[in-house]
Amino acid sequence: MSRPVPEWIGKHHGVNIPPRVRQRIFDRDNGICHLCKLMIKPGETWQADHVIALINGGEHRETNLAPAHSHCHVGKSARDVKEKAKVARVRQKHTGAVRPLGKIQSPGFAKSPKQPRIDKSALPPLPLSPLMRLARS
Numbered sequence: 001m002s003r004p005v006p007e008w009i010g011k012h013h014g015v016n017i018p019p020r021v022r023q024r025i026f027d028r029d030n031g032i033c034h035l036c037k038l039m040i041k042p043g044e045t046w047q048a049d050h051v052i053a054l055i056n057g058g059e060h061r062e063t064n065l066a067p068a069h070s071h072c073h074v075g076k077s078a079r080d081v082k083e084k085a086k087v088a089r090v091r092q093k094h095t096g097a098v099r100p101l102g103k104i105q106s107p108g109f110a111k112s113p114k115q116p117r118i119d120k121s122a123l124p125p126l127p128l129s130p131l132m133r134l135a136r137s
């Protein structure tokens with residue numbers, strides 16, 4: 001039985017994860033990428049991914065790290081940034097920091113008075129167009 005090792009916690013976000021900690025993370029998860037759930041094969045590059053991204057409030061510590069293929073990690077980082085942006089937008093709307101871009105309602109057109117109906121049969125016939133006059137002659 002090995003001696004229990006205290007959890008590694010980065011003093012700040014810029015601290016590199018030491019190789020011994022990367023090894024522990026890899027061994028703890030049996031070398032399985034936590035994103036695609038596939039085995040990380042020898043020779044494949046992998047990164048210690050923050051399960052909850054630092055930008056989304058995750059901590060730089062061993063329990064928040066899991067191995068991920070480099071190619072899987074790229075996509076997650078982009079999604080994390082997208083998530084952060086969305087959370088910020090929702091929060092700004094919620095707190096009223098950003099006012100919604102509501103459409104300005106126009107007053108619309110004034111109602112015109114109702115026009116009286118004209119009995120067309122009572123009107124004199126319209127003069128014929130020159131073309132119609134030619135056709136009739």
Ligand SMILES: [Zn+2]
Pocket residue numbers: 033034035036037038068069072
């Ligand atoms: Zn993967």
